[in-house]
Amino acid sequence: MRILLAPDSFKEAASAEAIAQAMARGIMRGDPQAECRLLPLSDGGEGxxxxxxxxxxxxxxxxxxxxxxxxxxxxxxxxxxxxxxxxxxxxxxxxxxxxxxxxxxxxxxxxxxxxxxxxxxxxxxxxxxxxxxxxxxxxxxxxxxxxxxxxxxxxxxxxxxxxxxxxxxxxxxxxxxxxxxxxxxxxxxxxxxxxxxxxxxxxxxxxxxxxxxxxxxxxxxxxxxxxxxxxxxxxxxxxxxxxxxxxxxxxxxxxxxxxxxxxxxxxxxxxxELVLNLAHGREACAWADVVITGEGSIDSQTPYGKVPSGIAKLAQSQGKPTIAIGGTVTSDPHTVEALNKAGIIATFGIAPGPADLTTLIANTERNVEITCATIASTLRITAATSPCESA
Missing domain, CATH: 3.90.1510.10 (Glycerate kinase, domain 2)
Known part of the structure; x- marks a missing residue:
């Protein structure tokens, strides 16, 4: 399976490049046979x-x-x-x-x-x-x-x-x-x-x-x-x-x-849009079977001009699904619907459980890695069982 890792930075926690590398480590843990391409992104701000x-x-x-x-x-x-x-x-x-x-x-x-x-x-x-x-x-x-x-x-x-x-x-x-x-x-x-x-x-x-x-x-x-x-x-x-x-x-x-x-x-x-054009995002999405993106907070602003929705829309135009992860993830139904329309089929919070903000920020890369290992394992199992069984 070919997986494009295209996150934004997690503000005040880790750069987009560090998050992409943590994602890749997690993918390799969950599916050692997967192929990864790293495409750290930005919407014009930090990174x-x-x-x-x-x-x-x-x-x-x-x-x-x-x-x-x-x-x-x-x-x-x-x-x-x-x-x-x-x-x-x-x-x-x-x-x-x-x-x-x-x-x-x-x-x-x-x-x-x-x-x-x-x-x-x-x-x-x-x-x-x-x-x-x-x-x-x-x-x-x-x-x-x-x-x-x-x-x-x-x-x-x-x-x-x-x-x-x-x-x-x-x-x-x-x-x-x-x-x-x-x-x-x-x-x-x-x-x-x-x-x-x-x-x-x-x-x-x-x-x-x-x-x-x-x-x-x-x-x-x-x-x-x-x-x-x-x-x-x-x-x-x-x-x-x-x-x-x-x-x-x-x-x-x-x-x-x-x-x-x-x-x-x-x-x-x-x-x-500017970043995806200059970074050849269309070609990267064409290569991938699935895209994993993310940012510090998946919230009501995410569907509007942020990295996860931008890469998801590009991937969706080529029939490729996108999964998003975040330090926090909203459960607001209107936002979830907007994310789905943008092409994000699932979202995952990386927090392993209740903890103070300082601890969560300090463990961001580790929690990204663990979350992506779980996602990769799930994708591997799904791919192995999805073909129609012979009669």
Whole structure:
């Protein structure tokens, strides 16, 4: 039996690559005769760079940059392999400007900036990239991508033509944008935004109201951040006539989607679709008899743009069944029905029994391995008994 192992990361527990390897160990325990192909995936957030570099035989590059609160860190970008005609670099915003890079005690939703991601993209372009894939997800910021743009020379000025500070909180004082220090070559580099949300920039469903609270923002700060992003939208309209405030995806990564669409040669694509295309997911599904996928929580969001539903739909289009595993698995009937429609025929929780969260996270890879061993044993028995018996 040929089994495609195509998980996302289990957030705060293990990377997609580590989960895929644990799956493979489990499959070999349950069915030593099985053939496995590993295809760790991402929907555009954490793990995007490693997933695409792994899938295409590309290369990783370390860069000195800063995190969302300005502290020096080492982050990575990747170049795609597989003889891509363009020199495509992959950057994930979470690598330099991610929430997980900053401890809860150090998070500052008003001052957090995407400047470090801008330095990372600049390093990729300096290394020869002529196309960028930027994963939007997992950010600690609500600055509308202004920090990123600042790294390329954009200036964000107040009514007195003074530079405003980095961070979303300062955008309430933004009056205009100056690009006199930005080269046309930078503005014209194609940037594809891998995004799994459709939120607008502002309003009740916008970046500040929906995402800023989980980054530490109070109710008062949320209102100020929303005002600042509305200010940014007006400044971009004045700068080049682009209306990005209610564009789907503009609210991604604290409004970075909107800033990129307004200031750069950027387009938005659903993250999982982009990844599956670049990682040759269709060919991988065609090879497999069954697909096993997973993520940290199989819940109401899973059917909508997440890795398990994305790979399941692709496999379903080729008549291949998909099984999903998760740290937690919902029993909500509406979600289960949506998962079934997406092509996921069964879901399994990996928790062996009641335990505290810290213990479960620490044992994630072991529990993935055990669960996949059980699945493989079941598949092997089913395959052995499924042919019609002779009379």
């Amino acid at each position: 995007l760079t490693h997933a695409l570099v792994h899938a295409t035989g590309g290369t990783l590059h370390d860069v000195e940059t800063v995190d969302a609160v300005g502290r020096p860190i080492i982050a990575q970008f990747g170049f795609l392999g597989n003889k891509h005609t363009s020199r495509t670099a992959v950057v994930e915003l979470a690598s330099a400007s991610g929430l997980e890079q900053v401890s809860p005690a150090d998070r500052d939703p008003m001052a957090a900036s995407t400047f470090g991601t801008g330095l990372l993209i600049r390093a990729a372009i300096d290394a020869g990239a002529d196309r960028i894939v930027l994963g939007l997800g997992g950010s600690a910021t609500t600055d509308g991508g202004t920090g990123l743009a600042h790294a390329f020379g954009f200036r964000f000025l107040d009514a007195h033509d003074s530079d405003i500070p980095l961070g979303g909180g300062a955008l309430v004082d933004l009056a205009r944008i100056d690009d006199s220090r930005v080269s046309d070559s930078i503005k014209n580099v194609p940037i594809v935004l891998a995004c799994d949300v459709t939120n607008p920039l502002t309003g009740p469903e916008g970046a500040a109201h929906v995402f800023a609270p989980q980054k530490g923002a109070t109710a008062t700060q949320v209102e100020l951040l929303d005002q600042g992003l509305a200010n940014l939208a007006r400044a971009i309209m004045q700068y080049n006539g682009r209306d990005i405030e209610y564009t789907p995806g503009a609210g991604a990564a604290g409004g970075t989607g909107g800033g990129m669409l307004g200031l750069f040669n950027a387009t938005v694509k659903p993250g999982i």
